[in-house]
Amino acid sequence: MTFVYLLTLFFKCSINAYKKKIWIPLLTFIFCVLVCVLCFVFNTSSYKMPELMSFSFILIFESCIRIGLISSNENYDYYFKKSYTSSLITDKNLNIIHSSASFSIEKDLLCKALKNKVFLNKNKILFSKPISGGFVFYVKDIKDINELKEKLLDIKKTLNDEKELLLYENEIKEKEADVKQKNHLYDSINEAIKNELFQAKKCINDIKENKLD
Structure with a gap:
């Protein structure tokens, strides 16, 4: 089972430099197996098998941690320098x-960031948080x-332009509807008094003819 675990760590590790050191935990594993077998064969009373197994697991895991197959809380400075994030850790003063290699900043800006966020430029903001010891x-x-x-501002501007265009179109439609309504009213009036106008025109013509006679 331990051997399978070592193989799993080996294949999941993405750093070739750590993979090349796999022989260290393998030798540790072989050594622990030999010790356990010898103690079992010779039936030594100094160590019991559960103790030997526990000690073997500790040695194997520790060797994996030392060569980097298992991540550990070490080399903070190295990881900070290799990090692409712009961050740093300070003490109380x-x-x-620790600081990332891509991040350098003046101390007065750090003092300002303790009170409130600081805009370094249009796209970057400096934040701070208290931690143990600093x-x-x-x-960000x-x-x-941005x-x-x-x-969103461009979309809003476009929508406002479209809104103004729609208002203008609605205004034109209202005017067209008003003109149509007036024309319809004029046509209705003309149709209603058409006969009266014809009779009035006829009377006027008759009067003119009588005067000529």
């Missing part, structure tokens, strides 16, 4: 203890948020 400072990149806001 703001003396830098503070951690990190930069809001470039994507780009999204700009897109």
